[in-house]
Amino acid sequence: MDVTDSVAASRQRVIGFADVIRIPLRRWRIVLAVVGTVTLVVLGYLLFFPATYRATTVVVLRPVVTDPFTLPSSGADRAINMTAENGIALSNGVIDTTAQILQQDSEEIRKALSIEVPTGGQVLRFQFASDTENSAITGANTAAETYLRVREDIYKQQRAALILSYDNTIKSVTAQRLSAQKDLPTQHNSTDTASPRTQATLDQVSALNDQIAQLANARAKVASADLSPGSITAAARSPIPSSHDAAAVYLLGAVLGGLVLGVVAAHAREALDRRVRSIEQAAEMVGMPALGLVRAGRHHEDAAAADARYVSLALLKWIDPHSERPLVVLSSRNDEGRTVVTGNLAVALAEAGQDVMLAGPPESQEELKRVLFAAQKRTPPRPRTSPKGGSAGLNGSPSADRLGRSPGGARQSGLSARVAPAQVRMPSNDPEATLVMQAPVPAPAALGKAAADRDSRQIVVLIGGGVVRLRTLGEELEGGVVVIDAPPSDSDERGVRAAQSGVAVLVVAQDRTRNAELTRLVDRVRSAGAQTVGFVLTGGR
Structure with a gap:
């Protein structure tokens, strides 16, 4: 699938009139720091320098x-x-x-x-x-x-x-x-007077x-x-003005001048630090349509789950004909909300009735568990009817026939035999209780020690009409729709490698992902020949 050329990222985004206000508000720390610095300088001048x-x-x-x-x-x-x-x-x-x-x-x-x-x-x-x-x-x-x-x-x-x-x-x-x-004649020579x-x-x-x-x-x-x-x-006489007479005016001027300098500094920082600011800008750089917007963060868990449902609706039309290919969620860094998007996407697919195999690196396991357990509290397992008309077992949990589906579609009846009552935490009277199924430590002799260890680490979370199996990235994945929470591409290439055999979904964090990082991720996916179905924007409002 075609992706955008990296030249699109080199184009400077046009700043409109709304950005003139939005940029200083977004970078309020810079504005506040400049105002504080200018005010402290003026205050220090008034306090430590004698009046003139x-x-x-x-x-x-x-x-x-x-x-x-x-x-x-x-x-x-x-x-x-x-x-x-x-x-x-x-x-x-x-x-x-x-x-x-x-x-x-x-x-x-x-x-x-x-x-x-x-x-x-x-x-x-x-x-x-x-x-x-x-x-x-x-x-x-x-x-x-x-x-x-x-x-x-x-x-x-x-x-x-x-x-x-x-x-x-x-x-x-x-x-x-x-x-x-x-030379005048004397009186004796009076005859010469004329x-x-x-x-x-x-x-x-x-x-x-x-x-x-x-x-x-x-x-x-x-x-x-x-x-x-x-x-x-x-003449000069008392009182005479001094440099400290208008101290209040100086402080007010310092605040106003600091605001102006702070706004200029915020716009300068914005010009130097080019990040993705809107879903339209991300779509232009990725060259693919946006699958949706997910509000990531601990304060937006319910909103993130709701947003992920709409993202899953956009992906179901691709998953249905390509259920054997893994869905790889990629991002440049760890702080872009990728794990939240992956966990909620797996939850949304399970709520839609899919059997989901969720894999992620060890450092994201705890956050994935938190997302899955919170989703199970919101959407507890509901009773379902088996293909033969029988009711689902384990107090509304999916039957072993459903949990043991092989990649080829065949049922694994051995899973029900392996699940002992001691390994299933039954739901209590508390409607918010979490129902988690774990594969037991004992395994048949036919299974090797590695298989036994793998089954002991596997966590199965029942959500609504579906199930999510949480595994560690690198283990063998089997059954259902495979969703991979790939490690950051800047430090690990396993996500791009997995996308070569599946399909990639890019995660872009608004006001966090830099243009150069997104361009680099797109170039890596394109160079690897991986298919991309779209991107998800996180951090939006």
């Missing part, structure tokens, strides 16, 4: 003018270069002076101090961060005052240089005037006097200029 206080002092700058009581000329309000002022505020002079006043290291002051320059304004905001409120306030105010002093000192230096230039020019012009005055030469000298002296007057006027304006670069309009 940040004080702000606002300084308004103004241009230096000679007459502050007159209206400034056009553009005087934009005469300040704020980029240059920002550089001066963070200069070494301001940093070093502030460090000396606060008695701290200059590098610490440089890291703690920051300057904000609003666009389109002549405002500087001095922000100072510190571990205590008082030191933050002191640092911001000290830095602002230091900046104003440094800026004023720069203006004073510029004014002193300008006044010195005016003084030198006035001194030079004065010397020129004195030299020109020497000469052209004397008039030219007088004009030169007058021009020099006017120049000296202009220079003196300009010097006076420079000397009288207000050199204040600005003023503090909003």
Whole structure:
């Protein structure tokens, strides 16, 4: 029978809108772990790191003018270069002076101090961060005052240089005037006062006097200029904000941010860990129809038995014409619910009146027994009529004629002779009592020691109108429908080998079986030439 090619497993499943919600809910542990980690980080920051206080002092700058009581000329309000002022505020002079006043290291002051320059304004905001409120306030105010002093000192230096230039020019012009005055005639030579030469000298002296007057006027304006670069309009004062003021907001943000990161992590894990998520995806990978869905687990025993009945209905149409071929239940691993599916499938076939030979590895015997005994409590043996019209013996248990059927259909009458009353646990008045038939230890001499040991280990469970014989995998199987609980194919090849002479039923666990594992199982069954009738999905809702 054809199976899918492994290329189908390499195709990425399209994630729909419902998966956006379903994936984080399915992987809630990842989401919870991320939320817890982010919240713990924020909580540790609030508890173990000291609060950082940040004080702000606002300084308004103004241009230096000679007459502050007159209206400034056009553009005087934009005469300040704020980029240059920002550089001066963070200069070494301001940093070093502030460090000396606060008695701290200059590098610490440089890291703690920051300057904000609003666009389109002549405002500087001095922000100072510190571990205590008082030191933050002191640092911001000290830095602002230091900046104003440094800026004023720069203006004073510029004014002193300008006044010195005016003084030198006035001194030079004065010397020129004195030299020109020497050429003027004295009072004794009054007759020469109207000469052209004397008039030219007088004009030169007058021009020099006017120049000296202009220079003196300009010097006076420079000397009288207000050199204040600005003023503090909003000094830092208590209370000031700290980094721990909004602790509740930080925690809420940590939870919300953790949820977002957790959802992203869940989707990332989903993309990396590709598993079977739906019955449609499994059908596409296996290339065969789904026989049904069985809810495996101790909390779903009744539901698993009910689901297995419908799976048996799908298999009966194949079992009837091929009753001599074993039915092998295969899975990649042990944790995919294979044993529960096998046990309940054997129970469902027995309830339908089949004689079932159930075989499984030693490690799954106890779980198979638990499934069989629980099924017998739900469906106790019922009386049946023998082919000759006689009633079934052993208080409603199947007659020995039914239990001893050989593989070829012949009856083994010797089984009734071997069954002694001591080896049959009769049902009590309790309707939930378990009826189990075991082959007795003594065996006829014709049977060898191996046959005697085999019969002593065989467990026969009567369920409804049928019977289930539980055997260990590897022993000779005889009679009825053979159902094999194969060991995991990743570690044991006996299941695939048994499927070569029978038919395979694959077990796929939703949200557990990886795509690569299912593809590998399908390839192994296909390579062995085994026939596959379909798959059963476990773990669904």
